[in-house]
Amino acid sequence: MAERDSNSWSVMIAGYAQNGGPHEALALFREMQISDVDIHGFTLASIVGVCGELGALDLGKWAHSYIDRKGVEIDVVLGNSLVDMYAKCGLLDEAHTSFQRMDEKDVFVWSTMIGGYAIHGYGEKALQVFADMISANVRPTCVTFTSMLYACSHSGLIDEGCRCFDSMRSEYGIEPQIEHYGCMIDLFCQAGCINEAHDFISSMSIEPNVVLWRTLLSACKASGHAKLGACISRKLLELNPKSGLELA
Incomplete structure (x- = not known):
């Protein structure tokens, strides 16, 4: 392109950020800064999101400082990116402060x-x-x-x-969905409620997958529920006959 405005840069940066190219997004952002193009909220939302993904806290803080310094409007997209970035970097107080400051x-x-x-x-x-x-x-x-x-x-x-x-x-x-059932199985197993976990998985309205059964089997082994563990091992063999060596 002979000319690139802020929208052109933003779309390209967002494309990298949303499709597994966080480092490429940051490199392009640095080029954008050198080109002295205005940086607006859409671009910053992408960059802040990338900072959270990479744990690049210093750059994330710079972006937040830039937002405040330039008076960039923090809409729900940019605000969500800030909250997510701070949370992923372990700064929950900063995440909550950003959350509280959002009007919407x-x-x-x-x-x-x-x-x-x-x-x-x-x-x-x-x-x-x-x-x-x-x-x-x-x-x-x-x-x-x-x-x-x-x-x-x-x-x-x-x-x-x-x-x-x-x-x-x-x-x-x-x-x-399966992820919700998975959290519940993990909840019971972590608390040592093995029988409750087995009752729960047996009463699911959808077919439990191998991962859920393996979670319960690991909990059985850790807590000494040998008899139940043997039953679950047989169940896993029915679901995946190739898992025999792994269960041994």
């Missing part, structure tokens, strides 16, 4: 904040954000519940996890 929050922003607390083991805080989300009349999605159940699993919140799972269908009409 859609379900993706709420889910991102919940997910940030979840991956770092702050189950109670994830639950509080979820409660605030419901109070704000924002309807949760499948992704929201995946983050919520993950938070409960990694914080040992069995009762809360069970209530959350049950509410998916009963309150929000969301049919649980």
